[in-house]
Amino acid sequence: MASKRIRFCLLTLLALFVIVGGNKATGQVSGLIEFSAAGRLQRGIPLVSLAQEIVVMGRDGWLHSIDPTQPETQLKSLDGDYQPLSAVELRSQLRAEFGSDFEVVATQNFLVVQPKNRGDRWAKLFEQSHRGFVAYMSKRGVHVRQGRFPMVAIVFPDSNAMYDEFKKQKIDVSRVAGIYSNNSNRVMTHDSGHFSLVAATVRHEAAHQSAFNTGVHSRLNNTPKWITEGIGQLFEPQATTNMHTTAQRRERVNRESLDILRSSYPREKDAEFNQAIFDMISGDEMFADEPQVQNAYSVAWAMMFYLAERQPREFAKILNHTATRRPFTTYGRNERRDDFEAVIGMDAAEFSKRVRRFLDSL
Ligand SMILES: [Zn+2]
Known part of the structure; x- marks a missing residue:
């Protein structure tokens, strides 16, 4: 196929991460915290704690950059240990986020959010891609570990709905069939009827997600x-x-x-x-x-x-x-x-x- 797909993969870390090199981490905040991000209270664990910025891993696998000096951050230390959300908890969070037009299809490794009544082809594509990835890597001696979070894939009904979500997440890309974003740890794509044409792109993005969730790449450093x-x-x-x-x-x-x-x-x-x-x-x-x-x-x-x-x-x-x-x-x-x-x-x-x-x- 000679069509030119525009490539843009969102693998770079939060832009703010680069300042860590030149700043001393204060380490003032550690352990389980509560904070407000994306309009709701969440829990997570700080990975880096600076005077003006804390990088937090949420219980849902998101990476957030929050400013501890801003009152709207509502930062609070909590007792207890950090635990990733279970598949059941994450599933109900996704249901609340996407509403009744969508369904959440669970597989062994994925929670696939898709418009209702779209069958199981997306779930199969993601699951097969991931299993193939693990087999391919293991066979060659690459260290593969079990991921900590169920992987989330969002299938929007069409490209407009997908770009609306990109806008919300301040993701500035155009002319793509789908992406994997390191910050949300999600693959996002859309289902507008050309499944076989987008399948190659989806396998590409799914491989990124598999790699970052099995430790083949680290989400916390820059891989060439x-x-x-x-x-x-x-x-x-x-x-x-x-x-x-x-x-x-x-x-x-x-x-x-x-x-x-x-x-x-x-x-x-x-x-x-x-x-x-x-x-x-x-x-x-x-x-x-x-x-x-x-x-x-x-x-x-x-x-x-x-x-x-x-x-x-x-x-x-x-x-x-x-x-x-x-x-x-x-x-x-x-x-x-x-x-x-x-x-x-x-x-x-x-x-x-x-x-x-x-x-x-x-
Ligand atoms: Zn890529």
């Missing part, structure tokens, strides 16, 4: 985008999430990415391909540069697909390494490059040569 988006792209083809098939490698190929690579980086543009890999190892700028975005996603796919298929040990090592970095710390260019070379065992130039050879073999 070639890794997070490479994972998203990896899971777009249905064959990647289908555990029961003895699928051939060619079925796991992300055709859209491969087509983009072949037209953007023909043989005579080898130097540009090398440069893209070199740039993406140490920074995320290519993903923010509109004319380069499609290339960025495609090169990220090539890098992760090569590792997953040809060097699964290093594939696991780079994921396990980035997932366990210290939370709330910046990940500088030199450190990213040094980590890459140490974990993968070669420099960008050698890596790029191998990826190119692998792509030629597909």
